[in-house]
Amino acid sequence: MIRRFALALTVSAASAFAQGEAYSFEERKPKTMLEKAVDDHLQSVVKIHGASGLATIDPYASGVVVSEEGHILTLDLIMIQRDKTRVVLADGSIHMAKLLPPDQKLGIRLLKIDTTKLKTPLKPLKPSLEVPKNGTFVVSIGNCFRLAEYSEKLSATFGVVTATARTSLRYFLRDVDYDGDLILTDAPNNPGHFGGALLTLDGKWFGINTRMVESTETNTQISAAIPLRDAKAYLERWIEGKQPVAEEAVEKKPVYHGIKLFDTGGRRSPPAYVERVKRGSPAAAINMRPDDLIVRLDRYSVRSCKEFRETMARFEPGQTIEVTFKRGTKVRRGKITLEEKKK
Amino acid sequence: MTRLTTTLTVCAALSSLSIVNAQSDDPHELMRVQRVTRAAMQKIAPSIVRVETFGGTRKMLAGGGRGDGASRPKPKPKPKPKEDDDEKKDDKKKIGPLVMPGFLQAQGATSGIVLTSDGWILISRFAVNFDPTTILITLPDGRAFNAVRGGEDTSRGIALVKIEAQDLPVPEFVPTDEVRVGQWAFALGRTFGDEEPSVHMGIVSATRRLFGRALQIDAYTSPANYGGPVIDVRGRVVGMSVPLSPSGRDAGADWYDSGIGFASNIADMGEILDRLKEGETLHRGFLGIRYDTKDLGPGVLISEVTDDSPAKAAGIQKGDRIVELDGVQVRNSFHMLMLVASKMGGDPLQISYRNEDGKAKAMTVFLADIPAAEREEKTKKEESFTPPWHDDEEPKDGSGR
Numbered sequence: 052m053i054r055r056f057a058l059a060l061t062v063s064a065a066s067a068f069a070q071g072e073a074y075s076f077e078e079r080k081p082k083t084m085l086e087k088a089v090d091d092h093l094q095s096v097v098k099i100h101g102a103s104g105l106a107t108i109d110p111y112a113s114g115v116v117v118s119e120e121g122h123i124l125t126l127d128l129i130m131i132q133r134d135k136t137r138v139v140l141a142d143g144s145i146h147m148a149k150l151l152p153p154d155q156k157l158g159i160r161l162l163k164i165d166t167t168k169l170k171t172p173l174k175p176l177k178p179s180l181e182v183p184k185n186g187t188f189v190v191s192i193g194n195c196f197r198l199a200e201y202s203e204k205l206s207a208t209f210g211v212v213t214a215t216a217r218t219s220l221r222y223f224l225r226d227v228d229y230d231g232d233l234i235l236t237d238a239p240n241n242p243g244h245f246g247g248a249l250l251t252l253d254g255k256w257f258g259i260n261t262r263m264v265e266s267t268e269t270n271t272q273i274s275a276a277i278p279l280r281d282a283k284a285y286l287e288r289w290i291e292g293k294q295p296v297a298e299e300a301v302e303k304k305p306v307y308h309g310i311k312l313f314d315t316g317g318r319r320s321p322p323a324y325v326e327r328v329k330r331g332s333p334a335a336a337i338n339m340r341p342d343d344l345i346v347r348l349d350r351y352s353v354r355s356c357k358e359f360r361e362t363m364a365r366f367e368p369g370q371t372i373e374v375t376f377k378r379g380t381k382v383r384r385g386k387i388t389l390e391e392k393k394k
Numbered sequence: 395m396t397r398l399t400t401t402l403t404v405c406a407a408l409s410s411l412s413i414v415n416a417q418s419d420d421p422h423e424l425m426r427v428q429r430v431t432r433a434a435m436q437k438i439a440p441s442i443v444r445v446e447t448f449g450g451t452r453k454m455l456a457g458g459g460r461g462d463g464a465s466r467p468k469p470k471p472k473p474k475p476k477e478d479d480d481e482k483k484d485d486k487k488k489i490g491p492l493v494m495p496g497f498l499q500a501q502g503a504t505s506g507i508v509l510t511s512d513g514w515i516l517i518s519r520f521a522v523n524f525d526p527t528t529i530l531i532t533l534p535d536g537r538a539f540n541a542v543r544g545g546e547d548t549s550r551g552i553a554l555v556k557i558e559a560q561d562l563p564v565p566e567f568v569p570t571d572e573v574r575v576g577q578w579a580f581a582l583g584r585t586f587g588d589e590e591p592s593v594h595m596g597i598v599s600a601t602r603r604l605f606g607r608a609l610q611i612d613a614y615t616s617p618a619n620y621g622g623p624v625i626d627v628r629g630r631v632v633g634m635s636v637p638l639s640p641s642g643r644d645a646g647a648d649w650y651d652s653g654i655g656f657a658s659n660i661a662d663m664g665e666i667l668d669r670l671k672e673g674e675t676l677h678r679g680f681l682g683i684r685y686d687t688k689d690l691g692p693g694v695l696i697s698e699v700t701d702d703s704p705a706k707a708a709g710i711q712k713g714d715r716i717v718e719l720d721g722v723q724v725r726n727s728f729h730m731l732m733l734v735a736s737k738m739g740g741d742p743l744q745i746s747y748r749n750e751d752g753k754a755k756a757m758t759v760f761l762a763d764i765p766a767a768e769r770e771e772k773t774k775k776e777e778s779f780t781p782p783w784h785d786d787e788e789p790k791d792g793s794g795r
Contacts, residue, residue, distance in 0.1 A: 081421045185590045186435050186580075188428045211431070211595040213618070216586035235586070237594045237614050252424055268502035268585060269617035322448040322528070344448060346530050346538070350587065352446055352503060375538055377528060380558075382538045 084252040088190050089207045092256070095176045096192045096205055096248050097123060098139040099148075099162070101130030113193035113205065113247035114138065115259065116175045118290050120166060121146075124259060124282075125246035127153035127160040138164050142171065143202030154285040157231065157277055159259060161289050176248065178279040178286065179255035182234060187212045191238040191274075193247020193260055205247070210238025210274070218273075221265040233275040234258045240274035249276045305392040306368050309334040310345070312356045320355035325376075337385030339376065346382070347375035368392075430627045431580060435593060437629030441508040441565040442591050442622055444532040444584040445517050445541075447501065450524030505583040505591075505622035506531060507634060507660075508562045509554070513539075514671065516660060518621035518636045519546055519553045531557050534584075545670035549678040549738065550607050550658040551636035554670040565623065566630040567661035570609075573601055573632050579611040580626075581635045581655065583619030592618055596655070598632070605678075605735040608656040609633045615655030624657035633657025666738065679737035679761030681705050683716075691726030693717045693748075704759040710747060717754075718746035739763035 082090065095116045103110035114125035123138055125131070136148040146164040153160035166173060183189065191208045199205050213235040220227040236249065240260050249258035258276030266273050279286075287293040309332020313324040323345040328334045345353050349372045351362045366372055368391035375384050420426075501524060506517035515531055522529070522543065529541040537559070544554035579598045582591040596613025603610045611624060615635040623631040638656040669676060682703020689695035694716045699705050710716075716724055719733045720743060737743060739761055746756040 083421045083424065085424055087421070184432065185588065186428070186431045186593045188424055188431075211593055213594055214586040214588045214590075214592035216588045216592075218586055235592070252428070266502075266618070270502075271616040271618070273618075344528060346446065346448065346528075352587070354446065354448055354501065377530070377540055380540045380542070382530065382540050384538070 085188075085190060085209065088250050088252050088254050089192065091254055092176065092192060092248060092250055093204055093207075094141045094174045097141070098194045098197075098199060098205070099123075099125055099131070099246065100137045100139065101128065102132040102135040103130070109197075109242045111194065111197045111243050112245045113243065113260070114162065115246070115248045115256070116173045117161070117178070117286060118175050119173050120290075121164040121173065122151075122175075122290050123148065123162040123164065124286070125160060125162060126259065126261065127155070127158045128245065128262075131160060131162070136162060138162060139201070140169075140173075141202065141204075144169075151289050154282065157282055157285065158229070158261070159277060159282055159285065161286075176256045178282070179251075179257045180280045180283060181255065181257060182215050182232070182278045182280055183212050183251055183255075183257060185212050185214055188252050189236055189238055189249055190252065191236065191240065191244065191247060191249050191260060191276075193240075193244030195239075195241040195244040197243050206244070208238040208240070208244075210236045212236055215278070219267040220275075221267050222262060226267070227264060231281050232278055233261070234278055236274050236276065238274055240276075303364075304368050306363055306366050306370075306389040307392040308332065308363065308387060308389055310339065312345075312359060314356040320357035323353050323356050323359040333387040333390055334374070337374065337387055339374070339385070340378065342378070344377040345374060346377055347373075349373055427578070427627075431578075431593070431595070434580065434625055434627055434629035435582065435591060438565050438582065438623060438625050438631070439591050440534050440563040442534065442582055442584050443506045443508065443515060444503050444587065445506045445515075445521045445621055446503045446530045446532070447521055447524060447526035447528065448530065449527035450501075502617055503585050503587065504617060504620045505585065505635075506555070507621070507623050507631065508564055509660075509667075511560065511562045511564050513557045513559045513562060514544070515541065515555050515557060516621075516634060517553050517555055518634065519548065519551045520617065520620045520637050522546070522553050529555055531555065533559070533562070543673075545672060545674045545676065547666060547670060547676040547738075549604075549676065550660070551638045551656075552634060552658055552660065552670075554667075566628075568626060568630045568632045569661050570601070570606075570659045573598055573609060573626075575600055578627050579609070579613055579624050579632065579657070581611065581613040581615055581619045581622060581624050581657070583622035583635070585618045591622065594619060596653075599654070603656065604638060605732060606659070607736075608636075608638055608658050611655045611657050612653045613655055615657075631661070634660050669740075677739045677763035679734055679739050679741055679743070680764040681734050681743070681759070681761060683710060685727045685730070687727065689727070691724070691729075693724055694727050694730045696747075704743075704762050708745065708757055708759045709755075710745070711749075713750040714747045716745060716747045718744070718756075720744050734761070737761055 097114050097116060099112045099114045101110050108130050110130045112125055112128055114123040117124045133150055138146045138148045148162035148164050151161040151163060188211055192205050195206050215232050215234050217232055220229055240263060244260050245262050247260045248256050249260060250256050258278050261275045261277055263272050264275055284295050288295050309329035310325055311327040313326035315321050325339060325341050325343045327341060328339050345359060347353055348362045353359045353362055366389055368389055371386050371388045373384055373386050504518055504521045506515045509516045530538055531541045532538045539557035539559055541555035541557050544556055546553040575598050577598050579596050581594040584591050586592050594613040596611050598609055599612050600610040619635045620637060622635050624633045624635055626632050634657060636656060636658045682700035682705040683696050684698035686695040686697040696710060696712055696714045698712060699710055718724060724730050741761050742758050743761055744758050748754050
């Protein structure tokens, strides 16, 4: 018995194996890229606490430090209110945040904290303007369900980029008006994780987690993130003070295509069958006829008369679009140039 | 004895050494998996098509919708009992449940896999649940085709359609026996209309699920990848993501984020494929017997024979004991369930059984399709409730909520 014990000890010593070493994170070298990506960026993601009151609104979220001067990027959430928003840094210190104007199109907002009294300087993340391809491994950092308090470390979740796409969304049974691309991942995203950072394994920060939204395309909740590529102008405007290139406010004019659909109305919009095509109209130029079923306009699927109207509203007079339609058992395609609708 | 123990100890120490080695991992391991994943996706991408459906009348919830099997006629509405006026008023006040029973199917796009180069495409039955008037298949190169419906296999949740196209890229299929538990499984799809297929990552959790018809995977499966392939790291198809559940109903996304997804075996369907091409709708096989649950075998003691069933036609009676099926000694009732349920309706089945007085009989019967009623009995009936806000034209002002 004694001999066995002694031998076991020798073997262990020889193999430099000591109990505990196998389980200690710090001493294990080298770190995997996943561990490194998390460790390197944990300092730069912060906990945000906001106004509470309504039971349905969680008064917590996450944010990312984007400048040494104290700019923090997060979502434009209801709970972020003047004089009520506090930022908890990785060291556990609490700071009141000033609110900068949000980007309403993307639904993101910058906060600013006072950095004069900070003992250690902030570690800002540099946004990466690339959007990773589908199948790229990602890690998402945030404070899901407010599990981390004070100086506790935030949670990291792992997944893969599912797709980067425009999909119609729903949030709490209401449609969300968001027209940009979203990065969909299968890294779990939960309440509180919102506003957290989405990183590739080589440490590129490319997205901010959104709220839990439901895709109307699939009727399931999806983990989505806003690409920083789209937030570039907003960040430059409010961090570096760069004046944005003034967009010309163009009034959108309604388009004329000459197609009248067989829209019976009702609760469920019917498929977009053509009832009539005006003579001499853009649609007549590609020989569209009654009973053709319109299935696609450019790259947008058209499954109903309602979707046809909504999609047509995206286009402008003078624009050339491709119409895909089905006649009999054949699917045809043709390009039409939209005209301005006469009153 | 001492020597033996020392050897054992050394072994133990060495094995823990190898664990340490395995844990001081290669820092770039995941990056390599990522590279392999991307390559596998690119290899399979030309064979994944987008499936869009138009029209169709059926509005279905998973709970009350068509289950696995032929659809059952709607029950006649019960005559309203005459009651006091007060009670009627109370009834009116009752509001439907706010919780959705089951899953309301979105009519978004789904995916499909090229099965043959001359235009047979395998899609998920989920896509044709609405009985659409038009099915549109879009190839990755942008060409769109009108698809003609072929057969369906309700037990696998798959459907076959045909398009008039030639020289389509056929993917490589992995025979079911070669799939191992623990290997990577990536569920791909084309719902979001991206240039590249969408991907969810996971592993194979189990093989031979649902009576040998499906793999169980832990990647998210949802309408985003129904009909799409589940691939291994070499870009070969191990199955097709479909909504399935042991209870047999169209599970929708019931188990969406539970870490349970099913990938139908589509590699070695053999003659089933021919039957699907003929346009047949296939169901799980059905013998039509109930067994005595207290009987532990060997063999299965029959407690009831369903009317108009293959068992009835074969002359099997209450009290008989089934001994052999297709030459296999039946051990107990669950063994019999496995043997019968893995067959399809219309398949022949050799039955050997003994009468109550010990007389042995043997014959071949042809299994029937499993009736929908048989399946639905097993699932808890849920009240079908369509929330008003799930219609296309929903109130803009938020009223009616």
